Amino acid sequence: MATQPTTLHLDISNAYFRMDSEEVRKTRDAHWYARTNWGIAVLRYEDSSALLKSPLLTQGSAKWPAQHGVVEGHFDEWWQKTLLVLEGGEHNRIRRLVNPAFSPRRIAPLHAKFQDLADGLVDEWIEDGRTEFASRFAAPYATRILCVLLGIDENDWKKIHELASTIGLGLGITIQENIARIDQAIVELTAYAESLVRSRRESPKGDILSTLVDARDEDAGKLSDKELINLIILLIFAGIDTTRNQLALSVEAFSKQPDQWEKLASDPERYSAAAVEEALRVNPIGRWISREAAETFQYKERTIEKGTTLHLFTMTSATDPAAFDDPDRIDLDAERSPHFAFGGGLHHCLGHFVARADIGVALSTLATRLTDLRVGEDAEWLPDSGNTGAVVLPITFTSRS
Amino acid sequence: MKITVDEVKCQSHGLCAISAPDHFELDADGKLAYQETFDEEHLDAIEDAIDSCPLQAIIMDRDAP
Numbered sequence: 001m002a003t004q005p006t007t008l009h010l011d012i013s014n015a016y017f018r019m020d021s022e023e024v025r026k027t028r029d030a031h032w033y034a035r036t037n038w039g040i041a042v043l044r045y046e047d048s049s050a051l052l053k054s055p056l057l058t059q060g061s062a063k064w065p066a067q068h069g070v071v072e073g074h075f076d077e078w079w080q081k082t083l084l085v086l087e088g089g090e091h092n093r094i095r096r097l098v099n100p101a102f103s104p105r106r107i108a109p110l111h112a113k114f115q116d117l118a119d120g121l122v123d124e125w126i127e128d129g130r131t132e133f134a135s136r137f138a139a140p141y142a143t144r145i146l147c148v149l150l151g152i153d154e155n156d157w158k159k160i161h162e163l164a165s166t167i168g169l170g171l172g173i174t175i176q177e178n179i180a181r182i183d184q185a186i187v188e189l190t191a192y193a194e195s196l197v198r199s200r201r202e203s204p205k206g207d208i209l210s211t212l213v214d215a216r217d218e219d220a221g222k223l224s225d226k227e228l229i230n231l232i233i234l235l236i237f238a239g240i241d242t243t244r245n246q247l248a249l250s251v252e253a254f255s256k257q258p259d260q261w262e263k264l265a266s267d268p269e270r271y272s273a274a275a276v277e278e279a280l281r282v283n284p285i286g287r288w289i290s291r292e293a294a295e296t297f298q299y300k301e302r303t304i305e306k307g308t309t310l311h312l313f314t315m316t317s318a319t320d321p322a323a324f325d326d327p328d329r330i331d332l333d334a335e336r337s338p339h340f341a342f343g344g345g346l347h348h349c350l351g352h353f354v355a356r357a358d359i360g361v362a363l364s365t366l367a368t369r370l371t372d373l374r375v376g377e378d379a380e381w382l383p384d385s386g387n388t389g390a391v392v393l394p395i396t397f398t399s400r401s
Numbered sequence: 402m403k404i405t406v407d408e409v410k411c412q413s414h415g416l417c418a419i420s421a422p423d424h425f426e427l428d429a430d431g432k433l434a435y436q437e438t439f440d441e442e443h444l445d446a447i448e449d450a451i452d453s454c455p456l457q458a459i460i461m462d463r464d465a466p
Contacts, residue, residue: 053413053431092419096449099420103452338412338456345431348414348455 012288012311013037013173015383019287019315020328028316032300038067039309041288041316045323045337047300048312052289052344056297058087059347060290060309061386067309068175074186075170075179081227082234084347091346097215097223098231101208104353113148114358117141118365126369126399133393134248137362142243145358146236151207152196161240163189167233168241171387186233193232197225208235235351242285243355245382245389247362250279252393253330254363255375260330261367265400268364271332275367276360277339278330281318284341287384288313314340370397403437403465404447410458417450417459425450 008027011017018024027034028043035041039060042048051057062085065076079085083094100106121141125131143161147154166185169178197213204210212231216223223231254261254275264271288311296306304310318339319327325334342349349355366373376394404424413433417425423443425435439447451459 053415055427055429055431095416096419099416099453100449104457105452342455344412344414346415346419348416352455 007031007034007040009035010041011037012041012384015173017384019313019384020319024313024316028320033302036311038063039311040304041311041313043313043316043320045317045320048314048317048340051291051299051310052312052340054291054345056294057291057310058294059085060292060311061085063292063309064171064290064386065175068173070175070179073179074183074190075167078186078190078230078233079170081230083231083350084234084238094223094227094231095346095350098212098350101211102350102353104357106208107353107357110145110148111357111361114145114361115365117144118362122365122369129398130394130396133251133395134244134390135392137366138244138247138390138393141358141362142240142247145243145354146239149207149239149354150196150209150232150235151200151205152209160192160236161244163192164237164240165244167237168387172385173383189233189236190229193229193236196232197228239351239354241387241389242351243358245285245387246280246355246359248390248393249283249285249388250276250359250363251366251373251395252375252379252390253279253283254367255373255395257330258371258373260332261373262371263332264363265367265371268368272360272364273356274332275330275363276356277336278332279359279363280341281324281336281339282315282328282330284314284318284339285389286341286343286386287315287388288386289340289343290386312340369400371400372396372398402439402441402444403462404435404439404451405437405460405462406433406435407456407458407460410456412456412458414455416453416455420450420453421446 008030010027032044032047033040033042042051062080065079070076083091118141121137125136139161140157143157144154147157163185166181169175170182196209200210200213212228216228264275291310291312293304293306293308297304321327323337342352374396379393380391382388382391411433413427413431415427418427424439424447425433428434451461
């Protein structure tokens with residue numbers, strides 16, 4: 001066998017590992033990939049772009065629980081059948097049924113509701129000059145939007161939010177120490193999803209959930225009851241935790257660049273879409289996208305053995321100086337290449353149009369109402385992983401009035 | 402009716418090939434190939450493909466011959 005090139009090692013299992021560190025920058029300058037605790041990390045834009053959509057790679061997250069000693073239980077059983085890790089015909093059949101429900105056409109009528117929610121939440125604390133952003137904006141905003149999308153009673157949002165956050169721990173590096181709680185959350189959310197399906201069967205409401213129930217009932221066998229429940233849990237979990245965390249990360253990114261925050265405030269209609277893309281580029285919640293080699297193949301000078309996990313480092317590739325001018329800065333007027341915060345290929349994020357729309361409304365609303373935005377030094381962050389974000393995010397600001 | 406794909410926007414994610422596999426396909430290199438014309442019976446699948454494209458790069462011309 002040919003000798004593999006010597007490359008640096010990144011300890012991504014360390015809770016203090018940071019993707020925006022000098023260590024990662026230097027590693028990216030040195031080589032297109034690094035070794036990690038689980039497979040290799042792809043660091044540069046050109047290589048991430050090529051490998052993300054490569055037909056030689058499958059989605060690589062199926063092994064995540066096992067890599068952390070979790071090989072059975074409610075979370076693992078759910079995870080191994082989620083759309084996120086399914087492949088081939090099974091994946092395509094379910095994806096074909098659910099894709100159209102999340103199209104821009106279906107999302108556009110909800111903008112006014114997003115706006116009402118954002119304004120209502122800001123009203124609650126704007127007079128104080130400070131707030132705890134994670135619990136006073138990000139969590140209720142993301143969760144109540146999910147409730148609207150699925151037609152869930154908004155009064156249930158706190159319980160739903162708690163369950164979704166707990167399941168989110170399953171994607172973090174602390175999965176094993178939390179697995180008992182995570183399993184219990186799956187049990188509770190399963191019961192909740194079953195009750196939702198029962199209620200939609202009895203009285204359809206014209207929401208996304210009713211559409212999914214119809215896809216099951218009108219064409220028996222296409223989406224089984226089990227698949228439907230699995231999917232609802234995925235939508236609840238993935239729809240809340242991602243948006244909630246990305247809102248906090250976006251606010252943090254903009255707090256470091258008041259000039260761009262002011263630019264957004266001056267013309268939100270013009271800049272809101274760019275604000276979302278730039279925040280996702282420089283500070284994404286999914287710090288890496290996982291893939292697995294379906295067969296052994298040669299990529300550049302490296303032989304990638306079948307079964308190798310590849311972590312495509314999203315933040316690292318999207319701030320690669322070879323692909324972006326002044327890459328770490330948000331620039332709302334710059335023409336940027338696409339980032340990979342929503343993954344790519346057949347597993348491209350299902351809910352990205354919803355996320356882009358609701359984060360855009362949130363950032364525009366915040367920018368037009370708050371200035372002198374600062375993040376407190378006592379902010380608490382989850383470790384970098386496939387799902388990072390703020391646990392606590394105290395902010396101070398001046399109200400624009 | 403006819404469809405075209407804006408090849409500057411297209412990132413070859415392949416979701417169109419899930420929705421309408423008779424008309425969209427990723428080749429061995431992962432690049433998108435597609436047919437411009439389609440029969441009325443495939444309209445639903447084509448519309449699903451248009452809806453599903455992450456870049457919204459598929460354009461339908463309803464008046465094209």
